[in-house]
Amino acid sequence: MTLINPSQPDYLTIVEKQLQLTEAQGVAIRGLWDGMKQMELNVTEKVEEVQMMVQEVRDSVTLTDAECYQLQHAVRIRSNTLTKDRYTETDGKFNETVGKYRRMIWSKLKDRFSVAKYSHIRRIDFDDAVDFVQDFRPEDYI
Structure with missing residues (x-):
């Protein structure tokens, strides 16, 4: 039987709080990562759209x-x-x-x-x- 000394910190509580903090950080990092991936997709779509518009302009320009x-x-x-x-x-x-x-x-x-x-x-x-x-x-x- 182990006696818990009230003057000693509760290690399990500290580890549990640290685990909760780490999990919260993981959720935040995952959200950041997902947001970055979505931004990359949006930028790629916009670049493709601009490239198509530039090609349309090039195709419609008449002789110099x-x-x-x-x-x-x-x-x-x-x-x-x-x-x-x-x-x-x-x-x-x-x-x-x-x-x-x-x-x-x-x-x-x-x-x-x-x-x-x-x-x-x-x-x-x-x-x-x-x-x-x-x-x-x-x-x-x-």
Whole structure:
């Protein structure tokens, strides 16, 4: 039989209080952890949402002035090449034919990208537009 001395601390009570404190800390840490995980999920969702919005904006932005100039240059080159393949520069129809091909390329380019003005072509379609011009064959549309 062990006698409890009233002057000595009650060790079981101290250990029990310490255990309760540790459990309370565990609950607090678990709550903090769960909150952090939820915040991470929310941030990830927001980042994905922002990335989608940025992509939508990128996809809807139209050609820059520099890209318009490059496209104009490609059309000039292609219309001249098409004409040279069919006529000599001394032929009286050369300039007329260059203009005819140029108008045809612009018209078919706008049809291909469903725009009223070539400058309304989306930037993401720029390379496709240049390829279209460079590969343009009037025979495909006659």
